[in-house]
Amino acid sequence: MIKVHCFVSCVCEIIKRTPGVDHRPFYFGVWDADFSVNARHELSYHSPHTRHEGFRDWYRLLYGVRIEEWYAHDRDKEANVARLVELVERRPPDRQVMVMLDMYRLPERENKFHQNPFPHYVMLEATADPDVWFMSDPDFRWEGELPKARILDAVRSPAAAGGFYFDGLEIRHTPRDTVAAYFRQCMKREENPFTDALRRILRAHVGPQAQEPLVHLTPALREIPVMAIRKYAYEHAFAWLLEAQGRQAEGDPWFEGWCQEIERLVKTYTRIQYRAMKLAMTRQPTLAAGVEALLDEQDAREFRIKHALQALFDEWWLGQATSALSRATLHREVMS
Structure with a gap:
């Protein structure tokens, strides 16, 4: 895990x-x-x-x-x-x-x-x-x-x-509606806050909006690795939503494909950090375009991940609601 x-x-x-x-x-x-x-x-x-x-x-x-x-x-x-x-x-x-x-x-x-x-x-x-x-x-x-x-x-x-x-005396099973409410609050479908922050930090050190010395860019981004691994949490969500529908996550080609995409998301943040370090060391502002391009690539990648995860959540939610409706209909038929 x-x-x-x-x-x-x-x-x-x-x-x-x-x-x-x-x-x-x-x-x-x-x-x-x-x-x-x-x-x-x-x-x-x-x-x-x-x-x-x-x-x-x-x-x-x-x-x-x-x-x-x-x-x-x-x-x-x-x-x-x-x-x-x-x-x-x-x-x-x-x-x-x-x-x-x-x-x-x-x-x-x-x-x-x-x-x-x-x-x-x-x-x-x-x-x-x-x-x-x-x-x-x-x-x-x-x-x-x-x-x-x-x-x-x-x-x-x-x-x-x-x-x-x-x-940990009275831990309870999580209600379905609470899980759904938590997912909806956590899913920022229209923004990627981490990538947005990296873009702002980059522009604060290079370009027309620069407020900080370029040499300071390396320490400013030193904690990227600690935060990039948070993106692996997407894997937990994909796996849980699949298994909650009775499907096996491990070994499933669709699931494994998204795990690879999440891996690329995490690893590309390392590339961004190294490119930024090179930019700070060489003091060549033209290298900033390459960092910006990687940030744009990250945005597109993470939005794809979020879109797929949202679709899987919607499938789970609709399936749960349909099952509940079927059980209620069956109960009424039995009681009538």
């Missing part, structure tokens, strides 16, 4: 372990998930103002679980560290405790994006050893024990500020 968003991966882990409940619809909110572009026209997958309110609201509506924020942004770091220690060491069995930490401060952990800093959500538990905690990192498919002091040092990073907890 592809992991594409650390917050979503953490909260979906308990859903995956619940029989009869599918976590994949929650990924509808990932392909166009929120991100930040600051006043210097720098792209960031995280900002100090990120609270994931939309994900938290829909998690409650979809699965009946309330995600509570324990991290107090109006308190200092040590007060929040003390709160984390209390939550972890007094954790009831069914409680999940999440914290944002700076992965750069844990060099023994994989930092596949080579980011410094690297804010990232994980889940924590105490162990029999008071100096050792158990860390679960669903996004990177890693779990294991680490020194408590090392973990807390990573939490103390100025780049990391966030934390939530939730109890």
Whole structure:
């Protein structure tokens, strides 16, 4: 299963372990998930103002679980560290405790994006050893024990500020109408916010609208890889909507074809980043046209993906409605 968003991966882990409940619809909110572009026209997958309110609201509506924020942004770091220690060491069995930490401060952990800093959500538990905690990192498919002091040092990073907890006592099966409402809200059929942002950032560094030095373009786009992988969430949606209609996704030529198109979408963002780096290094504004062309290509590709996914959703929705109508008609005939 592809992991594409650390917050979503953490909260979906308990859903995956619940029989009869599918976590994949929650990924509808990932392909166009929120991100930040600051006043210097720098792209960031995280900002100090990120609270994931939309994900938290829909998690409650979809699965009946309330995600509570324990991290107090109006308190200092040590007060929040003390709160984390209390939550972890007094954790009831069914409680999940999440914290944002700076992965750069844990060099023994994989930092596949080579980011410094690297804010990232994980889940924590105490162990029999008071100096050792158990860390679960669903996004990177890693779990294991680490020194408590090392973990807390990573939490103390100025780049990391966030934390939530939730109890998995009464997870419910997601109502069909709620899934449909979530899909409709998440599907931005007329825009591709990530590509649009990259285009604005490019034009802020080169061309008649430039406000930033061209050399700054490379750091401004350094977080493209962290965000490009969010587009793999489309695969979850295609697979779930197919299987919800009784069809097998894996091995289906139509499904595999769209997976290849999604792969091209993700990989082309890497090409965009490399072309932009070359543009910044050579300081040849004429290279900007090539970056613009790739961005236009991405727009066309993602709109095709969205169109196909919307058509599949409409097919699922109509099929569900038809089945419900057939069952109601049969019930009336039996009762008459």
